[in-house]
Amino acid sequence: MRKTMLTMSWDDGSIHDLRLADLLSKYNLASTFYIPKNNIEGIPVLPIREIKELSNNFEIGAHTINHTRLNTLPRDQTKYQIKGSKNWLEDLTGKSIYGFCYPGGRYDKNIIEDVKEAGFFYSRTIENFRNEISNLHEMPTTLQFFNHKNYVLLANILKSKNSFKKLSNYHPILKINTLIKKLEYILDYSINNNISYIHFWGHSWELDLYDQWDFMEDFFKILREREQLFSFKTNFQCAFEKSKDHF
Ligand SMILES: [Zn+2]
Numbered sequence: 001m002r003k004t005m006l007t008m009s010w011d012d013g014s015i016h017d018l019r020l021a022d023l024l025s026k027y028n029l030a031s032t033f034y035i036p037k038n039n040i041e042g043i044p045v046l047p048i049r050e051i052k053e054l055s056n057n058f059e060i061g062a063h064t065i066n067h068t069r070l071n072t073l074p075r076d077q078t079k080y081q082i083k084g085s086k087n088w089l090e091d092l093t094g095k096s097i098y099g100f101c102y103p104g105g106r107y108d109k110n111i112i113e114d115v116k117e118a119g120f121f122y123s124r125t126i127e128n129f130r131n132e133i134s135n136l137h138e139m140p141t142t143l144q145f146f147n148h149k150n151y152v153l154l155a156n157i158l159k160s161k162n163s164f165k166k167l168s169n170y171h172p173i174l175k176i177n178t179l180i181k182k183l184e185y186i187l188d189y190s191i192n193n194n195i196s197y198i199h200f201w202g203h204s205w206e207l208d209l210y211d212q213w214d215f216m217e218d219f220f221k222i223l224r225e226r227e228q229l230f231s232f233k234t235n236f237q238c239a240f241e242k243s244k245d246h247f
Helices: 017-026 048-057 075-093 109-117 150-158 163-175 180-192 202-209 213-225 237-245
Strands: 004-011 032-035 059-062 099-101 122-124 197-202 230-233
Touching: 004 017, 004 237, 017 032, 017 180, 017 202, 017 213, 017 237, 032 099, 048 075, 059 075, 059 237, 075 109, 075 163, 099 150, 099 237, 109 197, 122 213, 122 237, 150 163, 150 202, 180 197, 180 213, 197 237
Parallel strands: 004 032, 004 197, 004 230, 032 059, 059 099, 099 122
Antiparallel strands: none
C-alpha cells in the first residue's frame, strides 16, 4: 500500500519563517514556503540572504511581488506580479521555481492562464478539506494551521464547490474544539480511508502572534511518531506525483 503523501506550506515569507524552518528541520519534515518580494499588508518579509538560506533545505514558491489580490488588478499588472515574482526568486535562489500561491486565495480563469504562461508547474489555493489534486493549478489544502471557529469552517464548507463530499467526510471535525485534535482526526481519517494526499498550510507570523510554537512542535512530534504511515513531501513533489498519475 502506498503511504499517504503529507505536505505542508507556509505563506508570506515572514521573518518568523527561519524559526519555523529550524523546527521543521529538527523533525526532518518537508515544506514549501511561498514568499512575496514585499507585502503591502505590512507583514515584514525575510531579507534576501535568509530567503537564500531557506532555499537550501526547503522548496520556495512564488507569492507575487507585492502580495496583492490578483483579481483586483488590470491584466498587465497581474502578469507582472506573477512572472516578476518567478524571475525574482529564480535570480535570488539560483533555482527553478515551480510553484505559485494565489494571495488571499483569489484567482479566476485569466489568472490561471497567466500563471501557466509564466511557466509555473502548479499553483496552490486556500481551499480546505480536500484530499485530492484534480487540477495542478488549483492545488487545494486539507486544513489551515489556525483555530478557526467551527461555524466559520462550516460556512466555508457550505459555500465551496464540493460541500456535500466535504461534509460527509469531515463533519465530525466541526464538533472538535482544539486544532491539534482536528489535525489528528485528519491523519486518522486519511489512514483509515486510504487517502493519498494531505496538505496543511499556515503562516509563521500567526504562529508567533498566537503563541502557537509549542503547539506546532507537539504536532510535528505526532507526525514523526507516525512516520511509517506518511511520506513527507514538498508541494512540488505532490504536484509531480499527481501529474504522473494523470490526475
Ligand atoms: Zn499570503
